Amino acid sequence: MDxxxxxxxxxxxRFRAGLRVPTAGWCRGWTQANLIAVPRWLRYELLLFAHHNPQACPVLDVGEPGAWSTALFSGDLRTDLPGYRLYRAGEAVADLDDVVAEWREDLVPFLVGCSFTFERALQAAGVPVRHLELGTNVPMYLTNVPCRPTPSLSGPLVVSMRPVPEELVETAVEVTGRYPMVHGAPVHVGDPAELGIADLASPDFGDPVEVRAGEIPLFWACGVTPQAVVMASGVEFAIGHLPGHMAILDARDDDYRTAS
Amino acid sequence: MDxxxxxxxxxxxRFRAGLRVPTAGWCRGWTQANLIAVPRWLRYELLLFAHHNPQACPVLDVGEPGAWSTALFSGDLRTDLPGYRLYRAGEAVADLDDVVAEWREDLVPFLVGCSFTFERALQAAGVPVRHLELGTNVPMYLTNVPCRPTPSLSGPLVVSMRPVPEELVETAVEVTGRYPMVHGAPVHVGDPAELGIADLASPDFGDPVEVRAGEIPLFWACGVTPQAVVMASGVEFAIGHLPGHMAILDARDDDYRTAS
Structure with a gap:
């Protein structure tokens, strides 16, 4: 089955059974989300950080402390994502298939919008999405753009990149701009050096894709940003998804499309 | 001086010196904001409530616990508003000229967007704003529309009302829609009964204004909503502004206008 x-x-x-695979292209029409779970004492600051940085951290849902499901995710957040990344003292210490043993009673799960949500709309508008064509993970990069900090949370913006044929750039900007809750329009069009990205062929997360002649790289704010911030801020304990290995919600992509 | x-x-x-007056029409071009200050333990839920109800509770700024100024308000939040309302156990217990004695060390001040911000733009677009013409406070009403709750915060949406000539309704909707961070477009156009408002002549806050023949009442989400929620939820302690007696920020109305 496709x-x-x-x-x-x-x-x-399938993910609960142990399959570890990027979720780009999975469950067409259903919304995917980034996971970042932090100790309860940090939840206010994380929510404030998200409020300060809405394009990178659009909060779709938040759980109660210790909960492993939320209004928009009826599965088990500890097992039903294809992969997890565990952080201690700001270091990524393990990539795991489940986090049942690690899910503390004071953990508060945040589900953050993901640009996979608008990829179907891009394709429907005639904009090719290379990593979907290749069946790979989207390339993601740490930038030199600082997020707006809170007292104890700071760090760089993370972006995803999709190469777009020059004549379709305007369409891609317009289509994705209709999805403000899942990162919206690109934060940057063109030269990766302006974001401090030295080499598109070496993404910090995900898989590289070719940028062909006549194509422009477009960069969207990415929901992996909270994980970069957890690292940059030395947060004592956090659990994220493995980049590109998303939570698949009980919500529809169309729910996040604005009217215009 | 005007x-x-x-x-x-x-x-x-002037407000610090004791003047108690609604601020509609004051400091043209400078942004006014609603104040709601709650104990630190409640700040996460209030921020989550604001996130759940962005049209009623657009958070422009938040202070640290005990602080009486913020990035956007360089004055003293305890004295520099023209009036305050003190809440204990969900009851409004006093209207005060200052709250120096009441400002607890654990109080966290939230500054919430105010529809006064788009009134100049309405006038510039040819839409008359009656309460400005009259020099009175805007009329505000409790509605029967529930906000999206959090575990311990729930309550009704509060709206402000401006009567608009029928032929200018579309203009008023469009102009205010450009200010999403200060309540944006109306939540309702027309029959007040649909919001559970029995009598426009008896606002719950502010002053009544006449709705003349050929005019339609337009209702905007109002930043007094958090105060209605504090009451409905029986919050132990909170300080708000006296409705219509706003905090005047070091920010410009134009800062909250979107590009389109």
């Missing part, structure tokens, strides 16, 4: 045709429950079942 | 010509610092000085 993974695009799976329901969120069917996909989660 | 109060519209005053700088924020000049206006705050």
């Amino acid at each position: 993974v695009a045709e799976l329901s969120p429950a069917q996909a989660r079942e | 109060v519209a010509e005053l700088s924020p610092a000049q206006a705050r000085e």
